[in-house]
Amino acid sequence: MPRIAEFFAYAVDKRLVAFWVPFGLRPSKDGVTITDDATFRATFGFLGLETPLTNIDSAHVTRNYRWWTAAGARGSWVDDGLTFGTNNRAGVCVHFRQPVPSPLRRKGHSALTVTVADVDGLVDRLAH
Numbered sequence: 001m002p003r004i005a006e007f008f009a010y011a012v013d014k015r016l017v018a019f020w021v022p023f024g025l026r027p028s029k030d031g032v033t034i035t036d037d038a039t040f041r042a043t044f045g046f047l048g049l050e051t052p053l054t055n056i057d058s059a060h061v062t063r064n065y066r067w068w069t070a071a072g073a074r075g076s077w078v079d080d081g082l083t084f085g086t087n088n089r090a091g092v093c094v095h096f097r098q099p100v101p102s103p104l105r106r107k108g109h110s111a112l113t114v115t116v117a118d119v120d121g122l123v124d125r126l127a128h
Contacts, residue, residue, distance in 0.1 A: 013087035019071030033039035044084035
């Protein structure tokens with residue numbers, strides 16, 4: 001298993017615990033990992049996805065979600081995007097060149113929103 005190069009933990013709002021506990025989220029262990037072998041890996045309890053960094057097209061910060069659309073793991077009603085959400089304040093929307101499969105959609109997702117604590121740091125890291 002590759003050594004972890006960088007880890008971005010989720011910013012967890014404990015008021016929304018009922019929405020992420022069913023997925024087995026572990027706030028101290030789950031988040032986004034960028035490995036030394038250039039892999040982007042996002043885990044959310046029992047769920048996760050990974051793709052090579054070369055498959056990431058762009059990433060940007062999004063803010064101020066409605067709480068009911070931000071909490072838990074869910075697919076988008078509008079497109080094939082996926083959210084791993086732990087708060088309604090801010091996250092990073094990561095766009096993929098090729099869809100990335102997950103247990104929730106085998107055909108894959110064109111984007112993933114993750115509510116990490118260091119949103120600017122993750123965007124900067126993915127820009128390189």
